[in-house]
Amino acid sequence: IAGITQAPTSQILAAGRRMTLRCTQDMRHNAMYWYRQDLGLGLRLIHYSNTAGTTGKGEVPDGYSVSRANTDDFPLTLASAVPSQTSVYFCASKRDRNTDTQYFGPGTRLTVL
Amino acid sequence: GNSVTQMEGPVTLSEEAFLTINCTYTATGYPSLFWYVQYPGEGLQLLLKATKADDKGSNKGFEATYRKETTSFHLEKGSVQVSDSAVYFCALFSSNTGFQKLVFGTGTRLL
Numbered sequence: 008i009a010g011i012t013q014a015p016t017s018q019i020l021a022a023g024r025r026m027t028l029r030c031t032q033d034m035r036h037n038a039m040y041w042y043r044q045d046l047g048l049g050l051r052l053i054h055y056s057n058t059a060g061t062t063g064k065g066e067v068p069d070g071y072s073v074s075r076a077n078t079d080d081f082p083l084t085l086a087s088a089v090p091s092q093t094s095v096y097f098c099a100s101k102r103d104r105n106t107d108t109q110y111f112g113p114g115t116r117l118t119v120l
Numbered sequence: 121g122n123s124v125t126q127m128e129g130p131v132t133l134s135e136e137a138f139l140t141i142n143c144t145y146t147a148t149g150y151p152s153l154f155w156y157v158q159y160p161g162e163g164l165q166l167l168l169k170a171t172k173a174d175d176k177g178s179n180k181g182f183e184a185t186y187r188k189e190t191t192s193f194h195l196e197k198g199s200v201q202v203s204d205s206a207v208y209f210c211a212l213f214s215s216n217t218g219f220q221k222l223v224f225g226t227g228t229r230l231l
Contacts, residue, residue, distance in 0.1 A: 011163075040221075047226060048226060049209065049224045049225055049226040049227055050164075050209070050224045052221060055221065065221070097163055097164065099164075107152040107154075107169070107171065107213040108154075108166060108169065109166075109222055110166070111156075111163040111164040111165070112163050113162055113163045114162075114163050
């Protein structure tokens with residue numbers, strides 16, 4: 008049982024480059040989320056998806072886009088990376104929007120230079 | 121809006137000491153409350169939760185009681201171990217708004 012996998016584990020990226028962070032879950036959860044974790048700020052929601060085919064903006068969506076073509080995958084794309092997007096990114100999922108318990112992936116550490 | 125406030129860290133304790141990490145919340149209605157733990161280099165794991173007033177969540181020797189009168193959900197452990205060193209996040213989930221999401225505190229590092 009893998010749960011949620013994220014790739015890559017870490018990445019160093021030049022500013023202006025495009026980057027896609029991958030997230031896959033095998034729990035058949037309908038709802039999925041992307042967070043960024045920054046020191047002193049806790050976790051902030053970037054984008055979410057309540058079910059395949061739908062997405063929504065969270066607290067800090069600017070500079071990021073997502074897609075949800077199927078239940079299992081929820082990639083996060085940085086179209087043109089900037090240094091302020093240096094962070095640790097976590098993908099999470101739960102059974103559906105009304106369920107309270109979320110499960111998290113191991114994270115991707117991204118450095119934008 | 122909904123929010124969670126945690127005590128700032130780091131909290132430094134000797135092995136077998138008593139642990140308390142304070143958490144208070146602001147929310148409309150009756151949210152579910154959570155403690156998540158993040159070990160070094162890993163993602164967040166659910167530690168315990170409580171879904172209504174006076175409920176006590178417990179796991180791995182940790183406990184927290186949902187106190188609606190004081191809007192608190194303090195995390196306690198009677199005897200900490202070196203392996204408990206981690207960052208602890210308090211969170212709430214409220215389903216009474218149009219967008220159901222987890223709201224996190226800023227985290228407290230335990231050394």
